[in-house]
Amino acid sequence: CVCVCVCVCVCVCVCVCVSQEYMEDQKYRDEEDLPEKLEGFKNKYAEFDLNDQGEIDIMGLKQMMEKLGVPKTHLDVKKMIVEVTGGSSNTINYRDFVRMMLGKRSAVLKLVLVFEDKANGAASTPGGPPPKRDISSLP
Template identity: 55%
Template sequence: MDDLFLTGGKAYGVLKSHQEEKLNSVNEAFLSDPQYAEEEELASKLEMFKKKYMEFDLNDKGEIDIMGLKRMLEKLGLAKTHLELKKMMSEVIGGTLKDTICYNDFLNMMLGKRNAILKLILTFESMGKEQEQKDLGPPQRKTFSDLP
C-alpha cells in the first residue's frame, strides 16, 4: 500500500514509524562512535532520549522547534519566556542560524560534558520519575520498634 493514500491515524502511525527509523539510525551511529564507547548503558540512554525526543517533535519532521521546547518545559511544570526558550535553543544548537533542535544536537547535548540548562532540566526530571516509581505501592508495614 502506498503511504500517500493513508489518512488519519494510519498516516500518523506511518509517519511516526519513519521518524523512529531515522532516529534509530542516528542511535546506531552514536553506538559505534568511539567518542561514546566509555558511556555507561549507552543503548538504554539512547532509547530513552529517542522516546523523549519523539514526544516533543510537534511537527514530526525530526526537529524540535521553539513550540516543542515550550511544550516540553510546560509539561515539566517549568514555563519559560520566549527569550529564555531562545537562549536554551542557542545553547543546544551551538549558535548556528538554525531555529530547531535536530536529534544529533539533542544527543550531543545529553551525552556531552557541557551542562546546558535543558540537559540539567531533563536529567533532573528523569531522576524524579525514577524516585516516583520507587515510591509506588502500599507503604511498608510499621511495627512498634519503628515508632520514635
Template identity: 60%
Template sequence: MSQARDFQGGKAFGLLKAPQEERLEEINQQLLEDPKYSTDEDLPSQLEAFKRKYMQFNLNGNGDIDIVSLKRMLEKPGVPKTHLELKKLTGKVSGGSGETFSYPDFLRMMLGKRSAILKMILMYEEKAREQEKPTAMGNAISDT
C-alpha cells in the first residue's frame, strides 16, 4: 500500500499554469484588437502586467479569483479588507454575479475608471520593486 509521491511540484505547477497563461493571452489579444482600447498608451505592457498579477493570485488555474485570493492580493501591499468589503468589491468587479470574478472582469476594472483599489496594489508593488533595486556607488572607493 505504498503510495508514490511526485516531488516535482514546480514542474507540475508550471504545466498547470501554461494552459491558463494561453487562455489569458488570447483574451489580451482580443483587447489589443478592440478599437475601444486603441487609444490606450502602453496597452501591451499593461495587459502583460495584469496577466502576471491575475495568474499570481489565481493559483488553482480555475479561471476565477475568489474572495480568499482577493484578500491575499490586498493584504500583500498592506491594504487589508473585511469580509464584507471584499464581498462588495467582488460584486462590483463581477457586476454582482457572485463571489468570484473572471479575467475579463478584472481587465474591465483595471482598464476602466473604477479601478482604484487594484491599481493601487500594482502601484505599491511597482514602487516596492524599485526600492529593492540596488543603486550604484560610483567611484566612492577611489574618492578616498
C-alpha cells in the first residue's frame, strides 16, 4: 500500500493499509466479520491514540484501563505494553494492536473486549458493594 498523507491523516492511512494487509492475509481469510472487526479496531485504536501520533502510549493505555473500570499502575501499564509489543517499543502501534485483537487472547485483549461489550450495551455485573443481607437470608 502506498500512502501519501499529511500529519493529521497518518493514523487513518496506516490503519487502512494495515487493515488491507489483514484482509489479504490467507491466515485471516476465514475470520468471521473481519471487515467489521477491523473497522471497530480502528475506531477503538484512534480513541486511545491521545497524541495523534499513530501510537497508543502509556497514558493512552492507562486511560483505556481506567475507562474499563480497571485502573492500573504505571508499572502495570508498562508490562502490558511489553506483552503486546514483545518489548520492542514503549508504545503500541496499530499493527501490534490488530495482531493482539485477532491473535491469542492476552490479558490486554480481554480487557479491551470487556470495554467493547460495555460500549455495545451488553449486560455487565453490577458495580459497587453487594446488597445488605438480613438475618432471614442466611442459611
